[in-house]
Amino acid sequence: MADVSGAPPDEATALRAAAMEAGRAPSILNTQPWRWRMRGDELALYADQSRRIASIDPDGRFMTLSCGAALHHARVALAAAGREPAVVRCPDPGDPDLLARVRVAGSHEVRREDVDNERSINRRRSDRRPFPAVTPVPPDTLEALHEAAAGEHAWLHRVGAEQITFLATAGEGAAEIQSKDEAYRADLRTWTGGAHGSGEGVPPETFVSPTERRVPVRDFTLDSGSMLDPGYGDDRYAEYLIVATDEDLPVDWLRAGEAVSAVWLAATTRDLAGSVMSDVVEVPGARTLLAGLLPRRGYPQLVLRFGFDQQQRQPPASPRRPPGSTIDIGS
Ligand SMILES: Cc1cc2nc3c(=O)[nH]c(=O)nc-3n(C[C@H](O)[C@H](O)[C@H](O)COP(=O)(O)O)c2cc1C
Structure with a gap:
């Protein structure tokens, strides 16, 4: 988010905040199989193979899907902070765990959709109950x-x-x-x-x-x-x-x-x-x-x-790992 003066945060601050917001992303069995490495003005996203669920995910499909969700959350956070994300996906064939490099490409004019998306990051949660709605999705x-x-x-x-x-x-x-x-x-x-x-x-x-x-x-x-x-x-x-x-x-x-x-x-x-x-x-x-x-x-x-859920209470939010264990901030 932009600070109270309305000025967007500097690039490193915005990238760090984006990695933190990405922690709310959905992931298979809530494994959160991602690692962020921040170096200078670049954020790198790695798959954490130690969190891959071997029995159902031999190829890493669902681990990678989960990391993709985290990547999109980070992009949403940057856009809502007035920063244009520039992403290179799977940049190094020699390092398949390196899934993306993210930089700030300049300023971004914040739109209503960016603000809504960022707000939804904190509202979204898995609701596994059968939906009682009596009306279809429009x-x-x-x-x-x-x-x-x-x-x-x-x-x-x-x-x-x-x-x-x-x-x-x-x-x-x-x-x-x-x-x-x-x-x-x-x-x-x-x-x-x-x-x-x-x-x-x-x-x-x-x-x-x-x-x-x-x-x-x-x-x-x-x-x-x-x-x-x-x-x-x-x-x-x-x-x-x-x-x-x-x-x-x-x-x-x-x-x-x-x-x-x-x-x-x-x-x-x-x-x-x-x-x-x-x-x-x-x-x-x-x-x-x-x-x-x-x-x-x-x-x-x-x-x-x-x-449509229409029940009085939302399911509780599921927990997340502390940012210190998923984000490595170097110099
Ligand atoms: C690749 C992927 C596969 C998932 N598979 C299932 C599933 O089969 N059943 C389910 O109920 N939730 C599934 N989820 C949702 C996760 O269990 C959920 O995101 C995680 O527990 C965190 O909870 P939250 O969504 O409330 O933040 C999946 C999520 C991802 C990203």
Whole structure:
């Protein structure tokens, strides 16, 4: 944000603040698999391989998507501070963990959308409860979400009523396969059960027990159970949007993560609640089924579920690692 005098912060201050705001980005199992390195007037984003979930993410797709979401959050923070971000993605083929270099390219005229996006960074959270809304998401809102994805070199496919049973089948199939996968269950237990450090992982008060709904979502409840009341929704008017890319390289995963952030922040600004489904992409058979729902050749990266929540209380915000453990500020 600009200071009270209205003057934008200097470049190093703006980049540091952007890395801090990026910490609120969504990430797979709240692993926050990113490291920022600040040197002079450049911020470098690295994937933290030690936080990759081996059982479901052998190639690093979801780790990279998560880093892409953090990158977009940082860009939003810079734009809202009146600084134009300049990003080079995957700049060094010899160092695949270096995902982006970010600099300030000059001043940026702050628009309403920048302010809204930044505000949504702190309002956004995963709401995994079935949505009780009795009205559909308006077409102009859906249009805005499509535009948000297109602005990030990705695209959305809205799962139509005639395709919902296929998405449900993909979700059921993924759940069935993962429920028998011991390595997956061990990873899930680590990241939901408190065996991880503080400030990370998915807390039980943010997930719900399985309930009747059109399309199943990931079941986080192992032995810990859940502490969030699922409420009275049935997801009847939930929208399911497949985030897709034209190619399937790490830079496309990064772009897809930026798109996930852009779409989710735009949805939050429009008072939609949402959550993510990646189990249907993690399991190859389910991913193939999703690809078959796309209207043209493309690669499904994630599914976003949005709807009006209308319940009295938002789910609690999930924790984050302290900035000192994700941001390295050198001279
Ligand atoms: C790549 C990726 C995959 C995710 N997969 C799921 C998922 O399958 N189910 C789910 O409920 N949330 C999923 N999430 C959301 C994270 O669990 C969530 O962002 C994280 O726990 C932090 O919570 P917050 O979104 O409330 O800030 C995913 C997020 C990302 C970026």
